[in-house]
Amino acid sequence: MTRRRSAALAAFIVLATLSSGCSATAKSQPGGLLAAMRAAGYARVPLAQTPPYTAVSPSGVASGYLVDVTKLVLGKLGIPNLRATVTTYDAMIPALQAGRYDLLPGALNITEARCKTILFSEPVTVQHDALAVKAGNPRKLLTYKDVANNPSIKLGVLSGSSQQSFALAQGVRANQILAVPDAQTGISAVTDGRVDAFVAGQFTLTAQKKNANAAFDIEVDTSSALSGVGVGFRMKDRSARDEFDRILAQLRTDGRLQKLYADAGFTNADLLATTTRADIAPDCG
Helix, strand or coil, rough: CHHHHHHHHHHHHHHHHCCCCCCCCHHHHHCHHHHHHHHEEEEEEEEECCCCCCCCCCCEEEHHHHHHHHHHHHHCEEEEEEEEECCCHHHHHHHHHHHCCCCCCCEEECCCCCCHCECCCCCCECCCCCEEEEEECCCCCCCHHHCCCCCCCEEECCCCCHHHHHHCCCCCCCEEEEECCCCCHHHHHHHCCCCEEEEEEHHHHHHHHHHHCCCEEEEECCCCCCCCECCCHHHHHHHHHHHHHHHHHHHHHCHHHHHHHHHHHCHHHHHHHHHHHHHCCCCCC
16 A cells, blocks of 8 residues: 555544544543543533433433533633433443543542542532431431431431441441332332431432422431532543643632532532532542
8 A cells, every 4th residue: 555545544534533423532632631622622421310410401402500510611621512412320430431421520429439440520519418207307317326326217228329338337227227229219218107217418309309299308417428429530531630620629719619509409509619529538539
């Protein structure tokens, strides 16, 4: 093959790649992930249907608090758009590592286990766990410890959740716990009397209360461990994560992050302003 034909073939391959609809990857772009996204004009992201955090309309329009934050930060970094795909939480990290997405703004909690596989930004949400109880809180349950101190109390938890592990660590007995598949089932277990309380993140319960037909009260356990959502990046994209954090810090300082947070219905913007990634998961770099 002549040099001229080789050059022509290489040019064709490049043009075919760019016309395929996929953004350039950091591997093919010398400047790394940010340069690749700037060249493409957008970031590819996976989202779950979990308003007010994230949502995607039937026409493909992404919305929600985490979308607003991510678009604001990326816009300041020269990346004007997001291209979103609806997916499940368990598929997000494998797809990111496989190069199908550029970053993860899809409401993944910062955890020590996840920090072994991806990098997280500083938190863009923060919350404590809370107990959903019958209206009027007849058993006067305010904390995990209240459940642990009374063996007759039954507690609903999401199966395999951090709340299930934390409850056991706080002294709740295994025979006190009913594992359920989703928050709606947990709320139903409270209202129909199968459990005395259901524990989940406080804003998960707030969202359920807006949508549920049955009345229940929410008691926030401020002694519970803090959890928070960060935007996820591949390990090799540390410089992009650090630039994301730099802009995020500016938004914290000028109050725009807290305003977006409050506008989305979250009520602890003061806590968000002071909580860092290390507060949630000390070993997350």
